[in-house]
Amino acid sequence: MIEKIQTLLASVPTLEANDAKSLEALRIQYMGKKGLLNDLMAEFRSVPAEQKREIGQQLNILKTAVQERLQQLREQIAANGENEAAEAIDLTRTAYPLPLGTRHPLSIVKNEIVDIFSRLGFALADGPEVDDDWHVFSAMNFAEDHPARDMQDTFFVEQHPDIVLRTHTSSVQSRVMENTQPPIRVICPGRVYRNEAISARAHCFFHQVEGLYIDRDVSFTDLKQVLLTFAREMFGEDTRIRLRPSYFPFTEPSAEMDISCNICGGKGCMFCKHTGWVEILGCGMVDPAVLDACGIDSKVYRGYAFGMGVERITNLKYRVKDLRLFSENDVRFLDEFQSAY
Numbered sequence: 001m002i003e004k005i006q007t008l009l010a011s012v013p014t015l016e017a018n019d020a021k022s023l024e025a026l027r028i029q030y031m032g033k034k035g036l037l038n039d040l041m042a043e044f045r046s047v048p049a050e051q052k053r054e055i056g057q058q059l060n061i062l063k064t065a066v067q068e069r070l071q072q073l074r075e076q077i078a079a080n081g082e083n084e085a086a087e088a089i090d091l092t093r094t095a096y097p098l099p100l101g102t103r104h105p106l107s108i109v110k111n112e113i114v115d116i117f118s119r120l121g122f123a124l125a126d127g128p129e130v131d132d133d134w135h136v137f138s139a140m141n142f143a144e145d146h147p148a149r150d151m152q153d154t155f156f157v158e159q160h161p162d163i164v165l166r167t168h169t170s171s172v173q174s175r176v177m178e179n180t181q182p183p184i185r186v187i188c189p190g191r192v193y194r195n196e197a198i199s200a201r202a203h204c205f206f207h208q209v210e211g212l213y214i215d216r217d218v219s220f221t222d223l224k225q226v227l228l229t230f231a232r233e234m235f236g237e238d239t240r241i242r243l244r245p246s247y248f249p250f251t252e253p254s255a256e257m258d259i260s261c262n263i264c265g266g267k268g269c270m271f272c273k274h275t276g277w278v279e280i281l282g283c284g285m286v287d288p289a290v291l292d293a294c295g296i297d298s299k300v301y302r303g304y305a306f307g308m309g310v311e312r313i314t315n316l317k318y319r320v321k322d323l324r325l326f327s328e329n330d331v332r333f334l335d336e337f338q339s340a341y
C-alpha cells in the first residue's frame, strides 16, 4: 500500500487542468466519494495495527498534496480567465469618463425655486395640465367676459368648450383649496399653454411656479418678506425688490414684483431698458371671492399668492435671449449647463 501511495504522490505535481470543467473532473477523480483517496481509506481499514501509524501519515501527506495541487490549478485557471477578459477589451471604445447628460436649464432653475420655498416651509402640489374652465378661470374669479378666456389666449379641447389647456398654474390653487383646509402653504411648478405665435419672446407653452399661503393672520407684509427672501436667495444678497400695484382677478390688492437688475446692479442697462429694474412675478392677497368659491371661509382665513415664469427667471440667471432655445433641444445649448446642478 505504501508503494501505491508513493506512486500517486509522485504523480501529483504532474496533474493538469486547463479549465474549470477538467479541474472538477480531476477533483472527483481524486477527492470524490468514489475517488482514489476514498479507495485508499477503505483499504486502510484492513491494514494491520502496527502499520497504521506510518500508512496513516503517508495518506495525510498525499491528501494535502492533492488539495494543494488542485488549489494551484484553480488559481491558474482564474488568472487565465482574467487575461482573456483583458484581451477582449475594445480599445476603440470611447475612453472613460463617459459624457453624462445635463439637466435642462429650466429644470435647474425650477429645482432651485422649489428648493428655496421648501426651506421656507412650502410643500409641493400638483394639478392637471388639461383642466376644466372652473379650476382655471371661474374659481379664480375671472368674470364671464374676461379677455383671458378669449380664444386667442386659451387652447380649448375641440368640441369640449369647458375643457382647456391651463393658461396658468393658478388653477392648482383652486384644486388645493377645494381639498385642504388651512393652514395651506404650497408651491406648484408646472407647464402652462397659451395660444401665442412662437417667437424669440413668446411661446405657446412655458413654465410657472405658483405659491399659495392661507392661514388666519396672513398679511401683505408676510408676502413681501417671503418674496424678498426668495429674490435674495435666487439672485444674490444685494438684490432689492419693489412692488408695483397691478391687477389680477384672483388677488386684491395685486402687485407685480421687480428686482434690481442683476446685470447692471440697478445702474441701468439695455437689459432693464435703463430703468434698473426687471419684473419677475405677479402676486397679491387672495381675493375673498376665490376663498369662498373654493370652500374656505373668507371671514376666518386670509392668504397670499404669487406666480412666476420659470423661463423669465432662467433668462435673468443665464441670459438666454431666445425662448425657442428651451424647447429645441440643441445639444450645443444644453451642454452649456454642464456645470450647473
Ligand code: DAH
Residues within 6 Å of the ligand: 167, 168, 169, 170, 210, 211, 248, 250, 251, 281, 282, 283, 284, 305, 306, 307, 308
Ligand atoms: N397667474 C398669473 C399669470 O399667469 C400669475 C400670478 C399673478 C399668479 C398673481 C398669482 C398671483 O398667484 O397672485 O400671469
